[in-house]
Amino acid sequence: xxxxxxxxxxxxxxxxxxxxxxxxxxxxxxxxxxxxxxxxxxxxxxxxxxxxxxxxxxxxxxxxxxxxxxxxxxxxxxxxxxxxxxxxxxxxxxxxxxxxxxxxxxxxxxxxxxxxxxxxxxxxxxxxxx
Numbered sequence: 001x002x003x004x005x006x007x008x009x010x011x012x013x014x015x016x017x018x019x020x021x022x023x024x025x026x027x028x029x030x031x032x033x034x035x036x037x038x039x040x041x042x043x044x045x046x047x048x049x050x051x052x053x054x055x056x057x058x059x060x061x062x063x064x065x066x067x068x069x070x071x072x073x074x075x076x077x078x079x080x081x082x083x084x085x086x087x088x089x090x091x092x093x094x095x096x097x098x099x100x101x102x103x104x105x106x107x108x109x110x111x112x113x114x115x116x117x118x119x120x121x122x123x124x125x126x127x128x129x130x
Contacts, residue, residue, distance in 0.1 A: 004059040008032075008046065019057050019064070021124035024050030026057075038128045039063075058126050068097075068123040069115045078111045097121050 006014045006026060014026040025048070032044030033056050043063070045056035058064075068074055081087045082105050092098035100121060104114050 003061050005061055005064065006059060008044075008059065013049075019048055020050075020055060020126065021067070021122045022048070022050035022052060022055070024048050026059075032056075035128075052122075063127040065126045066124065067118075068125050069111075069118050071125075075111045078114055081105060097123055 005019065006017055008026075009028040011029055013028065016023060016025055027047045027049055030047040032046050034041050034044060038045060038058065039060075043058055043060065045058055048055045048057045065071075068077075077087075077091070078101075081091070081101060085102065085105060088098050088101050088105075092101065097118065100117050101114065103109075104117060109117075
């Protein structure tokens with residue numbers, strides 16, 4: 001369990017924890033997912049049930065990430081989204097974050113504006129690559 005936020009169980013649910021800026025429990029009755037682009041396809045993602053929905057998250061402590069707009073690479077990604085708005089959909093799907101970013105870009109906003117308007121949304125992202 002050294003490098004994990006919770007120990008995976010064969011069955012059942014974890015104790016309540018905070019992951020991705022959300023409070024909830026991991027449901028180990030659902031088999032983990034393996035995605036090629038996450039940890040080379042070898043890092044399991046477990047179902048996490050929170051008040052605002054269900055998500056699949058990694059358990060490694062060093063992959064928990066943080067808020068997107070606080071990351072060093074966020075200003076560059078924002079500029080890329082301004083140049084190619086399709087990247088918003090690829091990165092954020094059909095979410096409140098995507099709608100906020102589209103609106104900010106449509107009105108000619110900059111990254112500073114984005115940081116301000118995204119404060120109220122959960123922009124937390126885990127680290128997918130290794």
